[in-house]
Amino acid sequence: AYYEKVGFRGVEEKKSLEILLKDNPLDVEKLCTFSQRFPLPSMYRVHVWKVLLGILPPHSESQALVAGYRREQYTDVLQALQVMRFLHAATPQVEVYLRMFQLEGQELPRLSELTPPEEEDEDFLAIAKAMEEIVEDPVDCYWLIKCFVNQFNNKFGDSIPHLPKSLEHYLSQEDGRLLAHLKACGALRRLPHSLWFRRCFAGCFPESSLQRVWDKVISGSCKILVFVAVEVLLSYKIMLMAMNKPEAIVQFLSSMPQENTDAIVTKAIDLWHKYCGTPMHSV
Amino acid sequence: FLEDVKGQAKAELQASESRVQAQRKVTQALQTELLQLYSRLDSPPGGASEPCGPHNTRPAG
Amino acid sequence: FLEDVKGQAKAELQASESRVQAQRKVTQALQTELLQLYSRLDSPPGGASEPCGPHNTRPAG
Numbered sequence: 001a002y003y004e005k006v007g008f009r010g011v012e013e014k015k016s017l018e019i020l021l022k023d024n025p026l027d028v029e030k031l032c033t034f035s036q037r038f039p040l041p042s043m044y045r046v047h048v049w050k051v052l053l054g055i056l057p058p059h060s061e062s063q064a065l066v067a068g069y070r071r072e073q074y075t076d077v078l079q080a081l082q083v084m085r086f087l088h089a090a091t092p093q094v095e096v097y098l099r100m101f102q103l104e105g106q107e108l109p110r111l112s113e114l115t116p117p118e119e120e121d122e123d124f125l126a127i128a129k130a131m132e133e134i135v136e137d138p139v140d141c142y143w144l145i146k147c148f149v150n151q152f153n154n155k156f157g158d159s160i161p162h163l164p165k166s167l168e169h170y171l172s173q174e175d176g177r178l179l180a181h182l183k184a185c186g187a188l189r190r191l192p193h194s195l196w197f198r199r200c201f202a203g204c205f206p207e208s209s210l211q212r213v214w215d216k217v218i219s220g221s222c223k224i225l226v227f228v229a230v231e232v233l234l235s236y237k238i239m240l241m242a243m244n245k246p247e248a249i250v251q252f253l254s255s256m257p258q259e260n261t262d263a264i265v266t267k268a269i270d271l272w273h274k275y276c277g278t279p280m281h282s283v
Numbered sequence: 284f285l286e287d288v289k290g291q292a293k294a295e296l297q298a299s300e301s302r303v304q305a306q307r308k309v310t311q312a313l314q315t316e317l318l319q320l321y322s323r324l325d326s327p328p329g330g331a332s333e334p335c336g337p338h339n340t341r342p343a344g
Numbered sequence: 345f346l347e348d349v350k351g352q353a354k355a356e357l358q359a360s361e362s363r364v365q366a367q368r369k370v371t372q373a374l375q376t377e378l379l380q381l382y383s384r385l386d387s388p389p390g391g392a393s394e395p396c397g398p399h400n401t402r403p404a405g
Contacts, residue, residue: 025287057294066298072364073302076371080309083375084316085382104308111316285349292353299360306367313374320381 013038017048025058026051035219036279039212046135046144052218053147055140074139077103085111094128097142104146123198124149130202134211148218152200156222163197166226170275174230178237187246192254196229197222204254209261216269224272231268235260 020030021044031048034040040048050056057066077100081087086099086108098121102108109115117125128145135141168188171179182188195204200217202210216224232253233240243249 025291057291057298059291059294062291062295065295069298069302073305076302076309076368077305080313080371080375083378084312103312104305106308106311108312110319112319285346288346288349288353292349292356296353296356296360299357299364303360303363303367306364306371309371310367310374313371313378317374317378317381320378320385324381324385 010041014041017041017044021047024060026060028052028058032219033279035215036221040215042211045211045215046140049144049148049214049218050140053144053151055143055147070143071139074100074142086114093132093138094125097128097145098124100142101146101149123194126199126202130207130210133207148214152217152222155220159222160197163222163226163229164191164193166223167191167229170226170230170271171233173275174271175234175237178233178240181241182233182249185244185246185249187240187243187249190246190250191229192250195254196232197225200225201228204256205261205265206258209265212265212269216272221272221276223276224268227272227275228265228268231264231271232256234267235264 017034017038017040020027020034023030028051031051035048035052047056051058055070056063078087078096081096081099081103087096091099095117098117099108101124124145127149131141131145131148135144168179171182179188182191192204195201200210201213204210205213213224213228236252236256239252240249243252
């Protein structure tokens, strides 16, 4: 019965999204609210992400023109990097995206000083790798990576340093004993915050779970990341309580089992709605 | 309605201008590389020691 | 009046388009120059042998 209900709900949600997508121009605010409340049906996900990130304009008459511009820009940048010998046939695709992003951000090193990607690039590469799994078309993929990363940094850059504190707060509400244990053994400060809050769980969750988290991030919430982290900790409470070495805890959390990440995300979204409320904009 | 038309035009213009910006970044990068290469060409070939130059110190990928 | 707004938007977009084309000509010229420089650098100063190996076998672009 539970699945029936979920399935039914899914159909209703899909219908109401289809109605929203017929609007011309698209109501971006309503699409945001929809994505905050419901998971996006996978067949519409890339399209909605592109609209939310401003890659596609809301007016349907403009979309083909703008899509053409996006493709041209992609080709121009890619081609220049090839001529400059920054890219070769063997260059991994995610590194191609990195160099393109660096060129557009005026952060491309000189060719003579070029080194393999460094640690500071790892967050970008992890996000790119995950996006590559979700999005087939390389032009869409590059634009989504670029706009996701830029929007995330612009919008949430100031909030990110506060997320560990927020995690501690909500964990204390949900499970004081677990929090006390993590504090006592010195693991709390060493949790994989960067993996969770800078990479938005890229490389940590399989894409099927990850994209449901990114629906929320792209539509405007970075707080969801805190609740996902809380649920990760709660889900593995028994194991974590049995570990006393912070290294072991960090190690375990950095390469988590991949089995029940879907359940973790579902619970995290519920928890997030519980604390932060469900966006009520009618859709 | 007028606002709507204006909004639409603005979105198109922004997307078009984004291409111009990208082209400018490409120009800058090309100029930087050209300058580097010219300075390599200007230094005498028999000189300092690196016959193959820095371009092959880089792993391909 | 609406036609006026639309006409203006169209003119702005055209101006942007011609900026793109102008920039593209610049980058094309720079790329051509870069390719030429590379081919000069890739062919060794003295002879026909290629001491610097595989980096110059790769077609750029």
